[in-house]
Amino acid sequence: MSLNVVHLVGRAGRDPEVKCFESGSVLCTFTLAVNRPTSxxxxxxxxxxxxxxxxxxxxxxxxxxxxxxxxxxxxxIETWTDDKTGTERSTPVIRVDRLDLLGSKRDADSSAVGGYGSSNSEF
Structure with missing residues (x-):
């Protein structure tokens, strides 16, 4: 049996960057900062x-x-070839299936707070 599930709670490290493709697909990327409770x-x-x-x-x-x-x-794990050195590079990336907006009502529109993702029947 294999399992690859990541659950994280943290703060956005920057505003999201959005790319819209001709196919109609939308991609959003940003970083997430997560504090370690024992750090x-x-x-x-x-x-x-x-x-x-x-x-x-x-x-x-x-x-x-x-x-x-x-x-x-x-x-x-995303891999690519570095244009300058020609070496193989890689970086871990979390592909998000579900997003929960956890901020207070002051931080966000109260109608937006909730979960969004492939497991949510609204979308």
Missing amino acids: KNDEPDWFNLKIWGKTAEVAANYVRKGSLIGIQGTLT
Whole structure:
């Protein structure tokens, strides 16, 4: 049996970047800072997020730098060849399937707070 599920709660490290493709697909990318509860220093762990489709549109409209969010997704490793050196490079990326807007009502429109993703029947 294999299992690849990631659950994280943290704050957006920057405003989302949105790309719209000719096919109609929407991609949203940004970073997520997650504090370790046992860490003695104040350095968070940083995660690169990729969100597609309707959930990406929700993220683009409601997530801003510093927004508290929860995500569920899968861990992927993206690889590419460095143009300058020709060496293979890689980076971990979380492909988000579900996004929960966790900020207070002051942080976001109260109608937007909730969960969005492939498991949500609204989309």
